Amino acid sequence: MLFKQWNNFTEPRHHLDAPIDERDELDSLKIEPFPQVSLAKSIDFSDFKRLIIVGKTLEPLFPRNLVARREVSGFKITWHTEINESQKFREDFQSEEIAGSMRAEHTLELPIESFGQDSLILCIHENFLRVSPIVWNILGFEIAKYCSGLELLVLGTADTIQEIKSLGLPAYDANLPTLIPPEFITSFTASILTQLIVLKVPFQALIAPSEGPSGFEKLRLTTMDQLIDLCWPLSQTHARDDYAKACHRHWKLNGTAMGAQAGLYV
Amino acid sequence: MTTLLLPLVSTGNVPQLSTDLLLHSLSPRFKFVQELTSLHLYPFVGPLDHVPGQKAALYDSVTDKRYTTALELFYDQQRDLYVVQQRSPVLQHYENNFCKEVVAPLVKQLRVQHVIVLDSTEGVEEALARRNLPDPTSYRYSVGTCDLSEFENVAQEFQDRLHIDEKSNTSLNTTLFRFSETSFQNGITTEQFVFKLCYHLTHAASLHAVLTKITYVNVLVQEGDNSEDAAAACQNLHRLAPEIPSVSELHAPASWSGVYGVRDAPTAFDEGLYI
Numbered sequence: 056m057l058f059k060q061w062n063n064f065t066e067p068r069h070h071l072d073a074p075i076d077e078r079d080e081l082d083s084l085k086i087e088p089f090p091q092v093s094l095a096k097s098i099d100f101s102d103f104k105r106l107i108i109v110g111k112t113l114e115p116l117f118p119r120n121l122v123a124r125r126e127v128s129g130f131k132i133t134w135h136t137e138i139n140e141s142q143k144f145r146e147d148f149q150s151e152e153i154a155g156s157m158r159a160e161h162t163l164e165l166p167i168e169s170f171g172q173d174s175l176i177l178c179i180h181e182n183f184l185r186v187s188p189i190v191w192n193i194l195g196f197e198i199a200k201y202c203s204g205l206e207l208l209v210l211g212t213a214d215t216i217q218e219i220k221s222l223g224l225p226a227y228d229a230n231l232p233t234l235i236p237p238e239f240i241t242s243f244t245a246s247i248l249t250q251l252i253v254l255k256v257p258f259q260a261l262i263a264p265s266e267g268p269s270g271f272e273k274l275r276l277t278t279m280d281q282l283i284d285l286c287w288p289l290s291q292t293h294a295r296d297d298y299a300k301a302c303h304r305h306w307k308l309n310g311t312a313m314g315a316q317a318g319l320y321v
Numbered sequence: 322m323t324t325l326l327l328p329l330v331s332t333g334n335v336p337q338l339s340t341d342l343l344l345h346s347l348s349p350r351f352k353f354v355q356e357l358t359s360l361h362l363y364p365f366v367g368p369l370d371h372v373p374g375q376k377a378a379l380y381d382s383v384t385d386k387r388y389t390t391a392l393e394l395f396y397d398q399q400r401d402l403y404v405v406q407q408r409s410p411v412l413q414h415y416e417n418n419f420c421k422e423v424v425a426p427l428v429k430q431l432r433v434q435h436v437i438v439l440d441s442t443e444g445v446e447e448a449l450a451r452r453n454l455p456d457p458t459s460y461r462y463s464v465g466t467c468d469l470s471e472f473e474n475v476a477q478e479f480q481d482r483l484h485i486d487e488k489s490n491t492s493l494n495t496t497l498f499r500f501s502e503t504s505f506q507n508g509i510t511t512e513q514f515v516f517k518l519c520y521h522l523t524h525a526a527s528l529h530a531v532l533t534k535i536t537y538v539n540v541l542v543q544e545g546d547n548s549e550d551a552a553a554a555c556q557n558l559h560r561l562a563p564e565i566p567s568v569s570e571l572h573a574p575a576s577w578s579g580v581y582g583v584r585d586a587p588t589a590f591d592e593g594l595y596i
Contacts, residue, residue, distance in 0.1 A: 082492060082511040084520055086421060087414045089360075189412050192360045224387060234368035234388070236575035241409075245364035249390045252366070253356045 090134035090190050092197045095164065098128040104173035105206040107289065108198070108247055111180045112265060112272045113210045115305035116286040117170070121298060124168040124176060130197065132163045132190055163190065171291035175205070181243050181270030191243040195250035207251065207258040208289070211244025212265035212272045219281055222248070223259030228285065231261075242269040261285060266313065273313040279306055324564040325403045325433040327424065329514050330410040333542045335441035338551030338577075339558065340406050343565070345370070346555075346572045348378040350397050351404065357392040357427065361419040363409040365391040370574040392423070400566055403431055416514055420521035425528060434533045436522065437562050438515050441540040441550075445506040448493055454505065461553075463506045463539040464561050465498025467519060470533045498537050505541055536562055548577065 136159050163186065168176050208227065216238050221231035240262055251258045263282055265272035283299050292298045306312050328336030344351050367389045369377040379395065380386050391409045411419045428436060454460050495508030497519060509516055515537055522528060522535065538561050542550040552571055559567035
């Protein structure tokens with residue numbers, strides 16, 4: 056029996072450059088334009104009390120069947136990349152070598168949804184293969200600009216911590232530990248928090264331990280159970296048992312449960 | 322003379338580690354000033370760093386600071402020396418933006434007269450390597466100076482001094498910096514970050530009356546655990562650039578405990594696996 060290797064190219068963990076942009080102009084002195092961020096439609100943020108920014112990994116904590124989410128606006132982000140076609144497919148396909156590069160425009164739409172009495176939720180679907188961190192940095196800057204009057208709560212993950220960490224001034228939950236060296240945070244969570252810190256916008260954050268590349272992390276059962284306890288009051292749902300059951304179901308459907316799919320973690 | 326030390330993210334992170342040692346070993350004299358714009362850098366948020374067993378002395382002057390970001394500014398009043406600590410690399414393709422939109426305005430705002438750039442490398446282009454050193458193994462540092470006060474028309478002088486070698490695949494420049502006799506290199510390439518930085522610093526019209534000198538310090542290192550390279554570089558900085566204070570006793574911050582992992586490097590090899 057012949058087993059076909061499905062992918063010759065493996066992205067090393069220390070590889071930082073987004074593989075979407077393959078320009079070789081190392082000695083260019085040109086200034087690069089920033090991604091453009093705009094609101095899909097105007098929204099009066101003063102009608103709301105709180106904005107929860109959550110990564111895809113933790114989105115199951117706000118299950119759609121229990122938490123009625125209604126789209127009220129959205130962030131639209133546009134940016135350009137240049138793709139070298141001959142490198143685009145790497146060794147996956149024996150495609151023809153195509154000389155030259157191709158300019159591509161990318162658009163990302165992130166809906167802002169309202170739920171409960173006074174809360175907004177912004178879910179961020181991170182994908183390090185397609186979206187450069189500059190997009191999240193600029194989005195963080197715009198959030199700090201537009202939403203500084205709201206209570207901001209960031210729910211993120213990190214593979215450099217061992218337990219759930221509570222950040223903010225004051226911290227989201229004083230009973231939880233905060234970061235201690237050498238722990239640190241990266242990915243979209245750090246992008247947003249950095250802009251909030253630099254622009255002196257008050258925030259609170261919960262960071263959960265996870266494993267895997269940014270946007271494709273997996274969570275342990277114990278972490279998920281702890282998060283369910285912490286986030287139940289935020290969800291503004293009534294029956295805790297129903298909430299926990301819905302969270303577990305969506306966590307597994309979301310593909311972020313450790314051991315559910317990979318076969319490596321059992 | 323107001324001086325700014327700028328460590329580049331480069332081989333083995335030696336400039337960052339050396340800056341860590343400088344700041345934390347001399348924490349009574351260095352004080353945190355402000356966070357700088359981190360839009361152009363890979364995102365990073367961490368706790369306040371400190372020497373193990375001590376409080377975060379660098380941040381004594383600010384009461385509400387709880388987290389560090391990717392780019393921060395510190396100041397030594399005694400020597401009128403500003404030090405930037407950069408904890409993550411500049412994003413791909415945004416190096417020029419970083420130089421023009423972050424470093425140049427900072428130099429202008431602080432009225433910096435002398436910028437010291439700290440870099441590290443595994444080796445230099447063959448055409449740039451000095452061959453007549455008495456003992457090449459003992460020379461691990463290159464120091465080049467670019468005296469802008471000699472320039473009458475900075476932008477024109479910059480163009481004239483480029484003298485890029487078109488025969489080589491990589492564009493080389495041997496005239497922008499005047500390297501010392503003991504340096505292991507005699508020029509830079511136009512692909513290097515320091516070239517972009519010099520270009521943007523010399524082309525910012527608002528800096529012509531302020532900035533007089535750029536010093537480039539390069540350390541020869543190898544990939545791996547570079548903590549000892551950083552310690553050596555930190556102790557040699559004062560000799561290479563007298564504006565930097567000398568450090569007699571080195572103190573590494575707590576964040577170093579996670580730099581190279583928690584386990585010892587594997588030494589045994591069994592059935593194709595390191596154990």
